[in-house]
Amino acid sequence: MSTTKHEQILEYIESLEIGSKISVRQVAKHMGVSEGTAYRAIKEAEVRGIATTIERVGTVRIEKQQKKDIERLTYAEVVNIVDGTVLGGANGLHKTLQKFVIGAMQVEAMVKYIDPDSLLIVGNRDQVHKIALEQGAAVLITGGFDASPVVKALADKLELPIISSAYDTFTVASLINRAIYDRLIKKDIVIVEDILQGQEPAAVMHPQQTVADWHQLVESTGHSRFPVVDSTSRVVGMVTSKDVSGQADDTVIEKLMTRNPFTVTPKTSVASTAHKMIWEGIELLPVVDGRKLVGVISRQDVIKGLQYIQKQPHTGDTIKDLILRHFREERHDDKSVALVGEVTPQMTNSLGGVLSGVLMTLISEAGKLAIRRFKNTDMSVENVTVFFLRPIQIDSEITIRAEVIDLGRKFGKADIEIFHEGERMAKALLTAQVLDR
DSSP, rough: OOOHHHHHHHHHHOOOTOOOOOOOOHHHHHHHHOHHHHHHHHHHHHHHHHHHEEEETTEEOOOOGGGTTTTTOOOHHHHTTTTOEEEOOGGGTTTTTEEEEEOOOHEEEEEEETTTTTEEEEEEEEHHHHHHHTTTOOEEETEEEEEEEEHHHHHHHHHHHHEEEEHHHHHHHHHHHHHHHHHHHHHHHHHHHHHHOOOOOOOOOOTTTTTTHHHHHHHHHHOOOOOOOTTTTTEEEEEEEHHHHHOTTTHHHHEEEEEEEBBBTTTTTTTHHHHHHHHHHEEEEEEEETTTEEEEEEHHHHHHHHHHHHOOOOOSSHHHHHHHTTEEEEESTTTTEEEEEEEEEBBBOSBBBOHEEEOOOOOHHHHHEEEEEEEEHEEEEEEEEEESSSSBBBBBBEEEEEEEEEEEESSEEEEEEEEETEEEEEEEEEEEEEEEO
């Protein structure tokens, strides 16, 4: 089978030089497709990280960032972060910045800190703009000021962006710093792509192969589950020992395979993959990019990935970390555990009551802590039923008490109650699926 028009367009976009502009009309004309087809492919290219859309500039081909460089921002992303306008040097928007420098000092002192591939954040100082560009740095002008025609022409010549933002210097620096901080958190999250690195190519079957071929593949690989792919490596099914059991050797796989199997992408988090596996009772998942097979991930791979996550130091706090920082764990009898802490202003809504999302985080964490006393394993919350009895107010010290009421090989149930000054404020029932090691 030949590749689809959608895939052909993506291959075309990937073949473009870094920094090239991409338009729906141009792609549609070049590939001989409708503008709707071109638009969908361009959006897919953005999802894959090989293109980005910049306001007042358009869509640009960019270099796909590797995970190890995820904390580096492109100048194009900075434009979006600070709601900026590109005044010049648009051809350099795909480049990444190594650091940013705030230009709040004398020119002579500032030059020492301006390095190539850095971003100088400065106000309406025309001389400084020119010096920064000559030093190989891009410029972000705060306060909404414009740049001189000479500076704009220099930016175009050197392909170094000069950006204007209406925000003040402190706000701009805070926004960029926050974006880098968020990326550092993402950097710690293990995704399927990390697990696939270094793996051997996956063993596969084709629709017209037979049960006899399946037995040969089992003998040569030691595995019993295989993705079924067509001639273009697109996943069309999944075949397991259960499917072929009792079937004649000449029966074709196409008749036995499970069609439209569950799949994950290289960018799917390991936590999400684990949830899908335990929810659906799946032992092996094909990993696809678009629809093409790029590898497989097993339940054992997922467990190892989750164990790796737990061993890694976190660069930044997640929302859960920020909530749990204000709570301590207390052990009670053999079956129960409690989280005790104070409701801070950041945990409340405009009326001073605790946010439902915060409460769900505390309920989930308390329930999982209780279940882990019996099954020290990874788990995914399947269902939570909550009854809010009384509003929980700001500055209240609350106790979230969780007790295990039922436990099976693949699940656990916990009864959870929330108290303030001895008064029951809420009650919940939590069910979690546990991941066997």
